[in-house]
Amino acid sequence: MSCYDRRDLGLLLLRLGAGGVLAAHGAQKLFGWFGGHGMEGTGQFMESVGYAPGKASATAAGLAETGGGTLLALGLATPGAGAAAAGAMAGAAAVHLPNGFFAQAGGYEYAATLGLAAAGLAISGPGRLSLDHALGHVFDRGWMVPAALGVTAAATAAVIGARNCRVRTKTEGKQEALFEEFEE
Numbered sequence: 001m002s003c004y005d006r007r008d009l010g011l012l013l014l015r016l017g018a019g020g021v022l023a024a025h026g027a028q029k030l031f032g033w034f035g036g037h038g039m040e041g042t043g044q045f046m047e048s049v050g051y052a053p054g055k056a057s058a059t060a061a062g063l064a065e066t067g068g069g070t071l072l073a074l075g076l077a078t079p080g081a082g083a084a085a086a087g088a089m090a091g092a093a094a095v096h097l098p099n100g101f102f103a104q105a106g107g108y109e110y111a112a113t114l115g116l117a118a119a120g121l122a123i124s125g126p127g128r129l130s131l132d133h134a135l136g137h138v139f140d141r142g143w144m145v146p147a148a149l150g151v152t153a154a155a156t157a158a159v160i161g162a163r164n165c166r167v168r169t170k171t172e173g174k175q176e177a178l179f180e181e182f183e184e
Helices: 006-031 038-048 054-074 078-099 109-124 144-171
Strands: none
Touching (some): 006 038, 006 054, 006 078, 038 054, 054 078, 078 109, 078 144, 109 144
């Protein structure tokens, strides 16, 4: 029996933390758990920020977060799980991008952190304290990392691009006032 090292313990903690948060975040969307709005409310929100159709977008985001987060926490199918979660977080970051970086101002800090953690785990692998290791890495082959990240990046770019077009089209023709009007 081999001894587990600091890397294995560190990856386990990172997987449990990031995966658990992602899974809970997705469960808010899918099931309304943990104070979430469920499919109906999340679908309406997704539609309002340009992801259409809203309910399908909420389902995709919820499944990527819940499924990807759960699989990351377990250390199972790590390349696909990390890529799916990172893609969902890229979609969330796109919504928050106009607000700047920091979360306190509504920025993309939180989504970027979770997305980068998920992508990092997809690349680094789950460590020896994982189901992937226990199963002989059947769902964690070297070729799966670039395949999962590449497919997810292409799909995410298409979805975010379509969303950005919808948002731009919705705001076209609306002009903000150049000067504030003051009443005396």
